[in-house]
Amino acid sequence: MTEISYDLQEGTAQAVSFCFWRYQVKKLFALFLCLILLLTVGNLSASATGDGNMDGGGGGMGSGTSDSYWNSGNDGVRVTVINVSDYSAASASVDFSNDSYTCAHFGKVSKLEYKNGRALAPSSASYVSISPSREIPTIVSSSGESDITAIKSYFCSEFAAMLVADATNIAYKDLISGEYKLLIEPIAFFKFNGVMYAMTATEAALYDQIVSGDLRAKMLSLTHKNLPLSIFLEYADLGFPAWTGSTSSSVSNSEIISSLGVGIVKYNEESIEGDIDAPDVEYRVDTDVITSVSLTANRDLTPNNPASVTFTILGKTYTVNSIVIPGGDSQVVWVKWHTPSTPQSIDIAISVSGAYSAQDTIEADIVDLNENIPPDPLATDTNSGYTVPSLPSNTQKTSASWGVWSCYWESDWVWYSDGDGGGEWVDEGDWAFEYTGYSATFSGSMSLLPDDTVPTADGKSMKSGYGVKTDVTATISTTAPTSHFTNPQTAFSVFPEFNYETYLRVLLRVSSGRSAEFTFQPNEYSTYNRNVHFLPLWFPDDTNYIVYTQVWDTWTPVGMLSINLNDYVSVQGSLYDDWYTNRE
Numbered sequence: 001m002t003e004i005s006y007d008l009q010e011g012t013a014q015a016v017s018f019c020f021w022r023y024q025v026k027k028l029f030a031l032f033l034c035l036i037l038l039l040t041v042g043n044l045s046a047s048a049t050g051d052g053n054m055d056g057g058g059g060g061m062g063s064g065t066s067d068s069y070w071n072s073g074n075d076g077v078r079v080t081v082i083n084v085s086d087y088s089a090a091s092a093s094v095d096f097s098n099d100s101y102t103c104a105h106f107g108k109v110s111k112l113e114y115k116n117g118r119a120l121a122p123s124s125a126s127y128v129s130i131s132p133s134r135e136i137p138t139i140v141s142s143s144g145e146s147d148i149t150a151i152k153s154y155f156c157s158e159f160a161a162m163l164v165a166d167a168t169n170i171a172y173k174d175l176i177s178g179e180y181k182l183l184i185e186p187i188a189f190f191k192f193n194g195v196m197y198a199m200t201a202t203e204a205a206l207y208d209q210i211v212s213g214d215l216r217a218k219m220l221s222l223t224h225k226n227l228p229l230s231i232f233l234e235y236a237d238l239g240f241p242a243w244t245g246s247t248s249s250s251v252s253n254s255e256i257i258s259s260l261g262v263g264i265v266k267y268n269e270e271s272i273e274g275d276i277d278a279p280d281v282e283y284r285v286d287t288d289v290i291t292s293v294s295l296t297a298n299r300d301l302t303p304n305n306p307a308s309v310t311f312t313i314l315g316k317t318y319t320v321n322s323i324v325i326p327g328g329d330s331q332v333v334w335v336k337w338h339t340p341s342t343p344q345s346i347d348i349a350i351s352v353s354g355a356y357s358a359q360d361t362i363e364a365d366i367v368d369l370n371e372n373i374p375p376d377p378l379a380t381d382t383n384s385g386y387t388v389p390s391l392p393s394n395t396q397k398t399s400a401s402w403g404v405w406s407c408y409w410e411s412d413w414v415w416y417s418d419g420d421g422g423g424e425w426v427d428e429g430d431w432a433f434e435y436t437g438y439s440a441t442f443s444g445s446m447s448l449l450p451d452d453t454v455p456t457a458d459g460k461s462m463k464s465g466y467g468v469k470t471d472v473t474a475t476i477s478t479t480a481p482t483s484h485f486t487n488p489q490t491a492f493s494v495f496p497e498f499n500y501e502t503y504l505r506v507l508l509r510v511s512s513g514r515s516a517e518f519t520f521q522p523n524e525y526s527t528y529n530r531n532v533h534f535l536p537l538w539f540p541d542d543t544n545y546i547v548y549t550q551v552w553d554t555w556t557p558v559g560m561l562s563i564n565l566n567d568y569v570s571v572q573g574s575l576y577d578d579w580y581t582n583r584e
Helices: 111-115 148-155 158-168 201-210 214-229 253-259
Strands: 002-006 019-024 053-058 075-083 094-097 180-192 195-200 263-266 274-277 281-284 288-297 307-313 316-323 329-338 344-354 358-367 399-410 413-417 423-427 430-450 461-464 467-478 490-494 508-511 515-519 543-556 559-574
Touching: 075 158, 094 158, 094 180, 111 180, 111 201, 148 158, 180 201, 180 214, 195 201, 201 214, 201 253, 214 253, 281 543, 288 307, 288 344, 288 543, 307 329, 316 329, 329 399, 399 559, 430 543, 430 559, 467 490, 467 543, 467 559
Parallel strands: 002 288, 019 053, 281 358, 461 559
Antiparallel strands: 002 274, 075 094, 075 180, 180 195, 180 263, 288 329, 307 316, 307 344, 344 358, 399 430, 413 423, 430 467, 467 515, 490 543, 508 515, 543 559
């Protein structure tokens, strides 16, 4: 399967990336942290420059002690401007909070620096954070009533971008040019063993390792639940993975250090890069097949900014339009077509347009399995020293799952007052995604019996030299539309006298549909043109003659389903025993 991964781009300078996860808190140890982006001036604009991926999580808080506790609202955020080109810091990190704090701290060190090997070390400088002129919305509250809509409106606004630009001395137009991303980390201000600290989630996890778990033991709900889970990524970015674990249970130090307590804001004028991985593929002649690609988006593809994929095959183009994908997820895109009737190699051109542009080529080999028919068995054939081989151990794929994303608008009307008794309603809704999943299972059966013309056959027992017949049935079970799959089409058998190698018989499909039936094709060496395969006369007595069959070319958007089957007849004597009389 081809895989296409890429960033997405939507026309304005809108930030995209970060995932803010707020946490419900219960009081005292209360955890938490703060997500805050920037601040300083003016009224919050209803016209956002950024898109935010945010949700809420967390849990109850515990009750704390006299020398180890956290108070609701004691939180903030650390912001670092990152160069998109090389993931280096474009500015010193800046901390923001609604209040000022006198506390111990570890300096203004970003999660990216810790990821790159920076050690945790106390700072002797006084702790300084910036308080915005407009108060940051509540991120964590003891009642768990934080307003995600307000948080998103605040941190994705033009106002917030201007505040960051002012605090970091980076021109606003440069900040939103696409050359930078904002790394955002929650901070909690809390007392531990009688000392007031400022810590990001990452610093708390690193510090807990130093104090042998004492921080976790006394401040679990804060430092190892609500603080790290207050902000995390919905999709991977800047070398940090998306968080897919629990959003309501405590987490480990290693999980925090690797994945939690981090959000990212990206402005979508950023230049987007991607690539197409297009491996070669093999098909059979005269067969319905499905050629698939997988698109992965690191931000939402919506009806406002969908993708299209065009396949060019044997001079014909097939285009799939209106592809929508939630950021950080993927969508299989495919085309169903029929291969030529002659063996050949062809190039399949794939191009992506719309939200992203890319192109590549798949080389497809179209082969004819009939080129390996077993030779004419002769009465004079011998094979002394022959040992019956073990059955092949080929892989098979008997199930598959895939799905299709759709997208719809969820309105969220918010009233913005102009301060003079007027104002306007603004729809601050967002696109919501729905995934329709499909699956398929592939089953089969095989019966091998002596041909009806074998005069001395007894059930599954027969003499060598005669022919055997087979009946193979393969069934695909799925509720998917017919455009999502092909029915079983190809079956072929290999034989023990050839060590299950070299020669094969492509079976004749005698009935088609979701449940297809196959038999041997008429044998050109059969006097009566029977649909058989002849056992060699020399095949050992008192041995099971096992035919091995594979059923192929049941295609889905996520590859070909296949199944391996086998059955036997028992060999007792040879054809000569039926035609030789010893006269005294």
